[in-house]
Amino acid sequence: MHKSSPVFHGIIALSILMLLGCGIEERELSQEKEYITWSSYLGDPGRSHYSNLSQITKENVGQLKVAWSYKAADWGQMQMNPIVVDSILYGVTAALRVVALNATTGKEIWQFGDSVKVWHSTSRGVSYWENGEDKRILCTRGPHLFALNAINGEPISSFGANGRIDLRSGMPESAKDKFVISNTPGTIFKNLIIMPLRISEGVGAAPGDVMAFNVITGKLQWVFHTIPHPGEEGFETWTDSTAYKSPLVGAANNWAGMAVDEEAEILYVPTGSAAPDFYGGVRLGSNLYANSLLALNANTGERLWHFQFTHHDIWDRDPSAPPNLLMVERGNKKIPAVAQVTKQGYVYVFNRLTGEPLFDIEEKPMPSSDLEGEQAWATQPIPVKPKPFARMSQDLTEEDISPFAENKEELLEFFNEADRRQYAPPNITSNLLLPGYDGAAEWGGAATDPTNGILYVNSNEMPWNLKVAPSTKIDDDTPLGEAVYQKNCVSCHQADRNGVVASGLPSLINLKRKKEKSEVTQIIANGKGMMTGFPQIQGDELQALLRYLYNEEIKHTVPTTIVDNEAKSVLYKHDGYSKFLDSNGLPGIKPPWGTLHAIDLNTGDYKWSIPLGNTPELGEKGIGTGTENYGGPVVTENGLLFIGATKDGYFRVFDKENGALLWEYQLPAAAFATPAMYEVNGKQYIAIACGGEKLGTEKGNQIIAFALD
Numbered sequence: 001m002h003k004s005s006p007v008f009h010g011i012i013a014l015s016i017l018m019l020l021g022c023g024i025e026e027r028e029l030s031q032e033k034e035y036i037t038w039s040s041y042l043g044d045p046g047r048s049h050y051s052n053l054s055q056i057t058k059e060n061v062g063q064l065k066v067a068w069s070y071k072a073a074d075w076g077q078m079q080m081n082p083i084v085v086d087s088i089l090y091g092v093t094a095a096l097r098v099v100a101l102n103a104t105t106g107k108e109i110w111q112f113g114d115s116v117k118v119w120h121s122t123s124r125g126v127s128y129w130e131n132g133e134d135k136r137i138l139c140t141r142g143p144h145l146f147a148l149n150a151i152n153g154e155p156i157s158s159f160g161a162n163g164r165i166d167l168r169s170g171m172p173e174s175a176k177d178k179f180v181i182s183n184t185p186g187t188i189f190k191n192l193i194i195m196p197l198r199i200s201e202g203v204g205a206a207p208g209d210v211m212a213f214n215v216i217t218g219k220l221q222w223v224f225h226t227i228p229h230p231g232e233e234g235f236e237t238w239t240d241s242t243a244y245k246s247p248l249v250g251a252a253n254n255w256a257g258m259a260v261d262e263e264a265e266i267l268y269v270p271t272g273s274a275a276p277d278f279y280g281g282v283r284l285g286s287n288l289y290a291n292s293l294l295a296l297n298a299n300t301g302e303r304l305w306h307f308q309f310t311h312h313d314i315w316d317r318d319p320s321a322p323p324n325l326l327m328v329e330r331g332n333k334k335i336p337a338v339a340q341v342t343k344q345g346y347v348y349v350f351n352r353l354t355g356e357p358l359f360d361i362e363e364k365p366m367p368s369s370d371l372e373g374e375q376a377w378a379t380q381p382i383p384v385k386p387k388p389f390a391r392m393s394q395d396l397t398e399e400d401i402s403p404f405a406e407n408k409e410e411l412l413e414f415f416n417e418a419d420r421r422q423y424a425p426p427n428i429t430s431n432l433l434l435p436g437y438d439g440a441a442e443w444g445g446a447a448t449d450p451t452n453g454i455l456y457v458n459s460n461e462m463p464w465n466l467k468v469a470p471s472t473k474i475d476d477d478t479p480l481g482e483a484v485y486q487k488n489c490v491s492c493h494q495a496d497r498n499g500v501v502a503s504g505l506p507s508l509i510n511l512k513r514k515k516e517k518s519e520v521t522q523i524i525a526n527g528k529g530m531m532t533g534f535p536q537i538q539g540d541e542l543q544a545l546l547r548y549l550y551n552e553e554i555k556h557t558v559p560t561t562i563v564d565n566e567a568k569s570v571l572y573k574h575d576g577y578s579k580f581l582d583s584n585g586l587p588g589i590k591p592p593w594g595t596l597h598a599i600d601l602n603t604g605d606y607k608w609s610i611p612l613g614n615t616p617e618l619g620e621k622g623i624g625t626g627t628e629n630y631g632g633p634v635v636t637e638n639g640l641l642f643i644g645a646t647k648d649g650y651f652r653v654f655d656k657e658n659g660a661l662l663w664e665y666q667l668p669a670a671a672f673a674t675p676a677m678y679e680v681n682g683k684q685y686i687a688i689a690c691g692g693e694k695l696g697t698e699k700g701n702q703i704i705a706f707a708l709d
Contacts (some may be wrong), residue, residue: 002307002364005597007080009284010693013274015205016398021407026491027110027522031148033636034050034052035048035050035051035086035450036051036053036679037084037678038051038082038083038084038676038678039083039084039085039128040083040127040128040689041081041083041124041125041127041184041185041186041187041257041322042257042322042632042674043676043677044261045187045188045259045260045261045262045325045633045693046260046324046326046450047257047322047323047324047325047445047449048244048258048324048325048326048351048447048450048639049445049450049456049632049633049634049635049674050447050449050450050634050635050636051084051635051636051637052636052637052681053636053677053684054575054636054637054638054684055655055683055684055708056636056640056684056686056707056708057638057680058638058639058640058655058662059349059637059651060708061212061640061662061663062197062663063708063709064653064663064665064706064707064708065706065707065708065709066410066493066704066705067104067324067705067706067707068104068105068106068108068704068705069106069395069702069703069704069705070099070106070107070108070702070703070704071701071702072093072097072099072565072701072702073093073095073097073440074093074094074095074097074494074640074700074701075691075693075699075701076094076691076692076693076699076700076701077094077122077529077672077689077691077692077693077694078091078092078093078094078122078672078689078699078701079122079123079124079183079443079630079631079672079673079689079691079693080092080123080124080125080673080678080689080701081100081124081125081673081674081675081676082125082224082676082687082689082703083125083126083128083152083417083676084103084676084678084680084687085128085130086111086537087102087104087680087681088101088103088150089103089676089678089687089703089705090098090101090125090128090137090150090406091126091128091689091703092123092124092125092126093113093198093635094122094691094693094701094703095113096113096123096141096616097111097112097113097114098111098112098113098126098137098148098153098235098434099112099294100137100150100153102704103494103678103680103685103687103705104683104685106682106705107359108152109151109153110303111153112139112146112148112153112155113141115417116616117306118577121141121142121181121183121526121527121528121529122180122183122444122508122529123139123140123183124183124184124185124257124443124673125184125615125637126138126139126185127139127186127187127188127193127655128150128188128500129191129193130150131191132309135149135150135151135356136148136149136150136156136159136215137150137153137425138183138185138186138188138264139145139185140181140195141166141176141658141691142181143166143167143180143181143525144164144165144166144167144576145160145164145165145167145182145186145193145213145218146159146163146164147159147163147164147194147209147215147218147333148163151699155462158216158217159217159218160217160218161216164211164218165218165598166692167180167181167182167195167197167211168185168206169220170181170189170209170211170220170223170340171206171207171209171211171222172207172245174245174247174303175206175207175498177198177423177535177536178199178200178204178206178536179205179206179527179532179533179534179535180197180198180199180206180535181197181198181199181201181526181527182195182196182197182198182255183196183198183255184198184255184256184322184443185257186198186613187257187258187259187260188215189212189260189262189265189267189298189299190296190298190299191213191214191215191216191667192212192213192215192221192299192641193212193213193215194210194211194213194258194267194269195213195281196214196253196254196257196258196429197209197211197254197255197531198253198255198532199250199251199253199255199275200250200251200275200278200532200533200534200686201251201275201276201316201434201532202275202277202487202488202532203248203275203276203282203570204247204248204250204275204536205249205250205275205276205597206245206253207225207226207227207250207251207252207253208226208227208250208251208252208253208254208271208272209223209224209225209226209253210223210224210226210254210294210296210301210525211223212270212672216362216505218494219509222301223382223687224296224301224303225244225270225276226252226271226289226290226294227244227249227250227252227289227290228244228245228288228289229244230244230346232287233303233409233660235285235287237285238283238284238285238288238289238433239280239283239284239285240283240284242283243283243285244303244352244356246282246283247698248276248282248283248569248570249274249275249276249282249283250274250275250611251274251275251290251293252268252271252272252273252274252287252290253271253291253316254270254271255272256270256272256318256319256320256321256322256443256445257322257443257445258270258322258323259322259323259324259325259338260298261325261336263354264336264353265297265299266294266295266296266297266298266299266304266352266353266437267295267296267298267337268293268296268323268325268352268660269291269292269293269294269295269296270293270294270319270321270322270323270340271289271291271293271294271318271319271320272290272291272319272512273290273291273310273313273315273316273317273318274287274290274313275644276516276570276573277313277314277316277548277574278314278316278426278466278468278573278574279468279570279571279572279573279574280312280313280314280315280374280375280376281371281373281374281375281569281570281572282373282569283310283312284312284313284419285602286308286312286377287311287313288306288308288311289306289308290308290313291308291309291310291311291313291317291318291319292306292307293306293307293319293338293350293547294306294321294558295342295352298438303698304355305354305355306355307350307355307357307381308381308683309340309342309344309346309348309381310344310380311379311381312375312376312377313464314369314374314376314426315423315426316345316432316437317342317343317345318343318439319339319340319342319456320341320342320343320439320441320442320443321340321441321442321443321444321445321446321632322447323338323339323340323444324338324339324340324446324447324448324450324455325337325338325352325448325450326338326339326448326450326451326453326455327450327451327452328358328602330358331676335351335358335460336351336352336353336581337349337350337351337453337601337604338350338352338357339356339446339455340647341437341440341441341445341455341495342407342440342441342444342458342485343435343437343438343440343442344388344389344392344435344439344440345389345390345391345392345435345439345443345455346382346383346386346388346457347353347383347386347455347601348361348383349383349601350521351409354470357383357634358601359383359384359386360384360385360387361381361382361383361384362381362382362383362384363380363382363704364379364380364382365378365379366378366379366380366422366423367421367423367424367425368425369425369427370425370427370572371425371426371427371428371468371572372571373571374425374572376423376425378424380423382475382530383466384604385603385604385605386601386604386605386606387520387604387659388440388462388463388488389440389441389457389458389459389597389599389604389609390434390439390595391434391435391461391589392422392434392435392439393420393421393422393424393432393433393434394420394421394422394464396415396420396432396589396677398415398416399442399590400590401415401588401589401590402586402587402589402590402591403584403587403590404583404584404586405582405583405584405586405588405617406582406583406687407583408477408582408584410583411580411588414430414432414465414580414588415432415588416670417429417430418430418431418432418465419431419432424684426467426468426472426572426574427467427468428467428470428572429467430465430467430469431465431466432464432466432472432580433463433464433465433466434461434462434463434464434589435459435460435461435462435655436460436463436464437461437464437466438460438461438462438576438628438630439459439460440459440460440461441457441459442460442629442630444458444629444630444631444632444633444645444672444673444674445632445674446632446633446635447632447634447635447641449562449635449637449656449708451612452602452657453600453602453663454598454599454601454607455598455599455601455602455683456597456598456633456641457596457597457599458594458595458596458597458612458629458632458633458643458645459595459596459597459612459629460593460594460628460629460631461586461587461589461592461593461594461626462579462580462587462593462628463580463589464577464578464579464580465578465579465580465581467571467575467578467682468572468573468574468575469572469575470488470571470572470573471570471572471573472486472573473494474486474487474607477616479544480541480544480548480556481492481544481545481546481548481549482539482548484537484541484542484544484545484548484616485497485545485548485549488534488537489508489545489611491573491574491575491576492531492576493505493507493508493579494507494576497509497549498575500577500578500579502698503646504529504576504577504694504695504696505576507605508549510553511549517546517550519543520546520549521546524537524542524545525537529694532639543598560612562689575612586615587616591611591623591624591625591626591627592611592612592624592625592626593615593625593627593628594611594612594613594625594626594627594628594646594647595609595610595611595612595626595694596610596612596633596641596643596654596659597610598656598659599608599641606627607617607657607658608658608659609659609686610654610659611624611625611626612626612627612629612643612645613625613626613628613629613645613646613647613648614627614646614648615627615647615648615650616627627646627647627648628646628647628695629645629646629647630645630672630695631643631644631645631671631672631673631674632645632674632696633645633674633675634676634677634686635656636656636677638691639655639656639657640653640654640655640656640662641653641654641655641656642675642677642686642691643668643675643677644670644671644672644673644688644697645671645672645673645674646670647670647697648694649665649666649669649670649671649690649692650663650664650665650666650667650669651664651665651667651671651675651696652664655684665706667688667690667700668700668702668703668704669690669691669692669693669698669699669700669702670691670692670694670695670697670698670700671688671689671690671691671695672691672692672694672695673688673689673690673691674688675687675688676688683705683707683708684708685705685706685707686705686706686707687703687704687705687706689703690701690702690703690704
């Protein structure tokens, strides 16, 4: 039985906290607080998704009406959770334009963003900071962090260079031209903003350093190295002592967001996997501090404690959501806790002051790798409770094949040939990965009742085919455009450029009929949706790639500078993202394909679990299938749970005590976003972004707010 990480230093952490003057008893006495505003991402710094507002009740929720709607100029995914300060709602459109709206009417007050340039990234919102009359909105576009006047939207010239800084300014020189953006709002603590980073997941990714910048000046205040440097703790967990500066290795970044305990002054940072994904032969070892929950001194970035969820990750099992801060009860005593939901469907729960796990965690033996150069870690940490909130591949039988499939024999053949063992290492043959690449839990995150210890989480149950292939050898006589494509694009868009449309990876065939070269150039540089950008593709390489994609004259063969020498080290590459689907494009396993759960973290037991969403062609027959879902819930003290998120495009309200459906509304487009609850002039509203586009849904462009008449 294993109750803590081998490198857990709870006594040291507690001693530091006591020096800071925030003992456990003081924390218990200070937990009563109001959750009536929505001025932080996901509601509050503890990412609770929770509100004390009570005008909307179980009895009158059926009377909800559209109070206002705002139509943005841009169409497509709006993953953002709006924030509301006083009577102004701040959000981000599909093309990363920041908008300030009257929170009672939806009328636009100001807009910040290019009027011509179209950005293809996604944003989950903005951050807010104030000191007296100085009120600021912090937002990102590309690699830049902007500080805007919250009242008029004008850049604040004293912040960085004319209102912006480059997020790469705190990184090593080698990262200056690499893909670095931020999808998730930064965490505000005092006069600091600590930034999540989205970076490449392949060879040559930037390092995933956690960086805090001064909100007033934009200057870098502190850095925590997630790939430790010489002399730093964790350095010995990388077999290659040069991993921190290796041109092949990077990432271990926080991209999903953070939580902060403002009273204890502790920042909680979940970190992602090290790059390259799926093949770890160039980064042997357990790879601290990748795939970990870090508890850092929010003032200095000093590590207080940590726990690693996946050792030597070769499955892309990065924590996919911010952690939740809440109180749980043990033996009639309230304990300040931090809970982390994961792609694997596990919930890990810790005393947030000391790092002690509040449910036992077992290091269980796992399969070894057959790939040349790879060394999968021998064990992985599995919590005893709560049980997983999603099915797992190792638990499936033939009875779990979808009863609706018309090609059941074909599905069974793949199912029986695929490796379904837990943590089965990637191989040149197929693994059935369930929960899939996007999780069980995804970036929408979980909601909590922060005082009563209940966690509410929506989950995906989409199986995927995990497979790697030997790295392609690029010869000296390979045309340059084809060589660039093979090096950077083939794992997603396939060697034949047909993509995997059912998995959201578009075909590049006949590209000239679909997009102008200028737009494709922007997408290559800045990324789009799940695709990271490739700003390193420039000059002759970029022009050759465009000619290759547009089937134009081949002018160059590959120069010696691009011959794929890295293939000598990175022996295998991911073979593409492919869902396990039936011939009609539905999941190959039986429903539910999306679920919603209430978990009592005081006991580790489930209060209830239900399917979330429906599949129209089956739902019309009365079958509650659940659907893939992205975006989190909001819960209220008086018993309601609000959630969009589903592919079927409904906004729903459930009874948080038993999961009973109380109300639903068909949105103009699917809402892959977390709603925001707020009150202005005594009236309670809940607003949600409806952008659609993801999962093949129709595009939308509206932010909609609901209220009682």
